Amino acid sequence: MKKSTENKPIFCAFLRGVNVKGTNMKMAEVCSVFEKTGMENVSSVLASGNILFSSDKKKDELKALLEKAMSTHFNYDAFLFIKDKTEVETIFTENPFDANPDFHIYGFAGIAGIEKTLMEEFEKSKKTEEERGLIAANNFYWRVPKGNTLESEFGKILGRKNLKDTFTSRNLNTFEKVLKKM
Missing domain, CATH: 3.30.70.1280 (SP0830-like domains)
Structure with missing residues (x-):
């Protein structure tokens, strides 16, 4: 049974x-x-x-x-x-950025406190004119112009081996799809 x-x-x-x-x-x-x-x-x-x-x-x-x-x-x-x-619902609903077809918005899932490390790294990095990073509800969010995700300095920081066991990121659309299936 x-x-x-x-x-x-x-x-x-x-x-x-x-x-x-x-x-x-x-x-x-x-x-x-x-x-x-x-x-x-x-x-x-x-x-x-x-x-x-x-x-x-x-x-x-x-x-x-x-x-x-x-x-x-x-x-x-x-x-x-x-x-x-x-x-997952909090990551999706607390997104501080308005939807805009010219940008990707990423949320992050990771260890406790990783949002502070990500914000520090974001603040130190060179950014495109409209690239933004914010913390909301203890989650880090990154808005980057479409086409710049992998080329941005912060995007390259996210791939560092010393951070691989601390977080992963997803487009907010992914969090929405996950939430709908939960």
Whole structure:
């Protein structure tokens, strides 16, 4: 008999570095790894490493368990950041920037306090004229003109190896899609 998962918390694991720089993963295979570690109701949102699942375990325990399973299965250093529905909703709804078709807006999922580090790095970086970074509701948000994400100085800072275990970023549209499926 299948165990009921109705009352189990729903999480999203935001994986860092999926399908970039030679780390290619099929989301069905990633979901399979999650299922083998005991996660339930596993599904992916987009192909950028956003995995929805249910579990009774605590977030710290889930992070350690899933990073180890992903690292072993895919033979790479896995980093993921687990958020519950309330946290994803906060990242999406507290975005301080107005929608504008000329800009990308990114939210960040990461370790506690990472928003301060990101703001410090943003303030030190050279920016395009309308590039902005703000903290709202303990989350860092970055608005960058379309076409400048990877070329911007801050965009290059985000790729530093010394920061890889502290955060990952997603376009706000991704957070919206994740939230709708939670």
